[in-house]
Amino acid sequence: xxxxxxxxxxxxxxxxxxxxxxxxxxxxxxxxxxxxxxxxxxxxxxxxxxxxxxxxxxxxxxxxxxxxxxxxxxxxxxxxxxxxxxxxxxxxxxxxxxxxxxxxxxxxxxxxxxxxxxxxxxxxxxxxxxxxxxxxxxxxxxxxxxxxxxxxxxxxxxxxxxxxxxxxxxxxxxxxxxxxxxxxxxxxxxxxxxxxxxxxxxxxxxxxxxxxxxxxxxxxxxxxxxxxxxxxxxxxxxxxxxxxxxxxxxxxxxxxxxxxxxxxxxxxxxxxxxxxxxxxxxxxxxxxxxxxxxxxxxxxxxxxxxxxxxxxxxxxxxxxxxxxxxxxxxxxxxxxxxxxxxxxxxxxxxxxxxxxxxxxxxxxxxxxxx
Numbered sequence: 001x002x003x004x005x006x007x008x009x010x011x012x013x014x015x016x017x018x019x020x021x022x023x024x025x026x027x028x029x030x031x032x033x034x035x036x037x038x039x040x041x042x043x044x045x046x047x048x049x050x051x052x053x054x055x056x057x058x059x060x061x062x063x064x065x066x067x068x069x070x071x072x073x074x075x076x077x078x079x080x081x082x083x084x085x086x087x088x089x090x091x092x093x094x095x096x097x098x099x100x101x102x103x104x105x106x107x108x109x110x111x112x113x114x115x116x117x118x119x120x121x122x123x124x125x126x127x128x129x130x131x132x133x134x135x136x137x138x139x140x141x142x143x144x145x146x147x148x149x150x151x152x153x154x155x156x157x158x159x160x161x162x163x164x165x166x167x168x169x170x171x172x173x174x175x176x177x178x179x180x181x182x183x184x185x186x187x188x189x190x191x192x193x194x195x196x197x198x199x200x201x202x203x204x205x206x207x208x209x210x211x212x213x214x215x216x217x218x219x220x221x222x223x224x225x226x227x228x229x230x231x232x233x234x235x236x237x238x239x240x241x242x243x244x245x246x247x248x249x250x251x252x253x254x255x256x257x258x259x260x261x262x263x264x265x266x267x268x269x270x271x272x273x274x275x276x277x278x279x280x281x282x283x284x285x286x287x288x289x290x291x292x293x294x295x296x297x298x299x300x301x302x303x304x305x306x307x308x309x310x311x312x313x314x315x316x317x318x319x320x321x322x323x324x325x326x327x328x329x330x331x332x333x334x335x336x337x338x339x340x341x342x343x344x345x346x347x348x349x350x351x352x353x354x355x356x357x358x359x360x361x362x363x364x365x366x367x368x369x370x
Contacts, residue, residue, distance in 0.1 A: 016061070016361075017053075017061055017064045017065055017068070018068075020049055020052075020053050020061075020065045021064070021065045021068040021069050021072065023049050024046040024049040024050065024065055024066070024068075024069040025046070025068075025069050025072050025073055025076070027045040027046045027048070027049065028045070028046050028069060028073045029073075029076070030045065031043060031044075031045050031046070032077070041147070041148065041151045042155075043155045043158070043159070044120060044123065044155055044156075044159060045159070046066075046069055047095070047116060047119060047120070047123075047159050047163075048159050048162050048163045048166070049065060049069075050062050050065055050066050050095075050099075050119075051112050051115055051116055051119075051159070051160065051163035052163050052166055052167060053065050054099055054103065054115065055112065055163075055167050055199075055241050058197070058239070058241075059096075059099060059100055059103060062096070062099065063096050066092045066095070066096055067089075067092060067096075069092075070085070070088045070089050070092050073088070074088065083134075083135055086130055086134075087127050087130055087131070090126040090127055090129065090130045091122075091123035091124070091126045091127045092123070092126075093126060094122040094123060094125055094126030095119035095120070095122045095123040095126070096119075097122065098118045098119050098121070098122035099115055099118070099119050101118075102114060102115045102118045102119075103115065103239055104239065111160075111164060112160045112161075112163045112164040112167060113156075113157060113160030113161060113164060114160070115160065116156045116157070116159045116160030116163060117152070117153060117156035117157060117160060118156075119156065120152035120153070120155060120156030120159070121149070121152045121153075121156070123152070124148045124149065124151075124152045128141065128144075128145070128148070174200075174201040174202075174203065174263040174264050175195055175200055175201070175202050175203070175263055175264065175265050175266070175267065175358060176202075176203045176204075176205075176256045176262075176263040176265070176266040176267070176291050176295075177191070177192055177195070177202050177203065177204045177205075177266075177267055177269075178204075178205050178206065178266070178267070178268040178269075178271075178275075178288040178291070178292075179204070179205075179206035179207070179210040179214075179222075179269070179270070180206070180207050180209060180210055180268060180270060180271055180272045180274075180275045180288065181207055181208075181209020181210050181212065181213050181272050182213070182270035182271055182272040182273075182306070182307040182308065183213060183217065183270065183307050184217075184269075184270035184305070184307035184332055185210065185213050185214050185217050185218060185270060186217065186218065186343075186347050187269050187270060187305065187307075187332050187347055187350050187351060188210075188269045188270055189218065189220075190347050190348065190351045191267065191269055191351045191354055191355070192204065192233070192237075192244075193237050193240075194351060194355060194360075194362065194364065195242060195355075195358075195360065196233075196237060196240040196241075196242035196243075196244055197237070197240050197241070197242065198241075198242065198355075198360050198361060198362070199240075199241040199242050200242045200243075200360060201242060201243045201245075202242060202243065202244050202245070203245050203246075203247060203254070203255065203256055203263060204229070204244060204245070204246045204247070205246070205247045205248070205249055205251075205254070205256075205287050205288055205291070206222060206249070207249055207275075207286070207288065208249070209272070210222060211224070226245075226246035226247055226248055226251075227246075229246040230244055230245070230246050233246075247287060248287070249286050249287050249288065250286060250287065251287055252287070252290075254287055254291075256287065256290075256291035256294065257287060257290050257291065257294070258294065259294050259297060259298050262291075262294050262295065262298050262300055263291075263295075263300070264300065264301070265295075265300060265301035265302070265303070265358050266291055266292060266295045266300070266301070266302050266303070267303045267304075267305070267354060267358070268288065268292065268302075268303070268304050268305065269303070269304075269305035269330075269332070269354065270305055270306075270307040270332070271304045271305050271306045271307070272306075272308075273306060273308050273315050273318075275288060275289065276304055276306050276315070276318055276319065276322065277314070277315075277318050279292045279293065279296075279304070279322060279327075280318040280319075280321045280322050280325075281318075292304075292327075295327075296322075296325050296326055296327065299326065301328065301357070301358065302322075302326065302327040302328065303327070303328045303330055303354060303357055303358070304319075304322065304327055304328070304329055304330065305330050305331065305332050305350075305354070306319065306329070306331055307331070307332055308331075328357055330353065330354060330357070332350040333350075334346045334347075334349040334350050335349060337368075338365055338366065348364035348365055349364075349365055351364055352364040352365040
């Protein structure tokens with residue numbers, strides 16, 4: 001009989017979830033070492049990790065971290081499938097349900113502290129239901145509700161403040177994004193979506209030609225007013241942890257127009273050969289070209305994704321000139337060694353390579369040899 005080996009393919013997102021679940025489990029171990037004045041009253045330190053993961057990676061990742069922590073903790077403490085396990089599981093499921101609702105509340109008024117308090121109350125409610133319906137079906141447990149509610153309020157507030165402090169300390173890099181009238185707008189939209197989902201601060205500007213191409217390639221209308229565009233992207237992409245600010249093509253008061261306040265990097269994707277030519281010639285007659293000029297003179301990362309074929313001698317000379325000036329020329333030429341199954345996979349390949357050059361963690365494509 002020949003032994004067989006099953007190799008599970010893991011992504012960087014899987015590894016992030018595993019690391020955060022391990023940290024949450026460590027906090028659970030620490031919490032169990034702290035004497036409790038009343039059985040069932042615990043600070044819930046692991047919820048801090050759940051809140052951080054929720055903000056950074058979304059609800060799905062937070063659910064994985066929370067449930068892995070519950071299962072691994074029960075195995076570690078030897079109470080798997082015991083009443084204590086089901087109490088922890090019911091609390092985790094109810095708190096996750098509360099977070100799924102609270103994350104859709106307006107971010108202007110509801111933050112990590114609100115999420116933490118709601119999750120703490122939901123956790124207690126879930127455990128109380130299990131106790132009443134299964135372990136102690138007696139109305140007398142209602143007398144414990146004020147105690148548990150007070151504990152949920154106090155610990156929920158403290159954990160939320162700690163999580164908020166960690167999230168405030170996260171460094172959000174600022175990326176300037178530009179869309180021009182070249183074909184290939186799906187690359188640009190996917191890049192914008194991924195940057196926002198990864199918690200990046202994005203300043204966006206696009207040309208009138210990009211609006212025409214968006215309608216042609218994506219049946220998608222890019223508004224002319226920046227405020228309308230911000231609202232539209234918020235609705236299109238849903239919940240994201242990044243920040244988006246849209247500027248007009250002639251908004252010379254935008255931060256990216258000055259070397260005194262440049263972003264960390266700039267990506268023009270897709271980039272027309274006309275825009276590339278103006279940047280190569282130092283012509284700053286609109287915000288995109290001026291921002292690119294600022295990137296070059298301030299020695300910041302400038303990535304240009306020209307979508308054209310074939311290239312003329314003028315195109316090649318302009319790209320060589322920009323490469324010598326410090327720009328990164330990245331034509332959206334996808335590879336096929338990852339066996340793409342759809343057009344989206346091909347788009348993700350290009351976007352993943354751009355994110356790698358920006359230094360932004362991505363899970364769109366598995367790295368070679370990983």
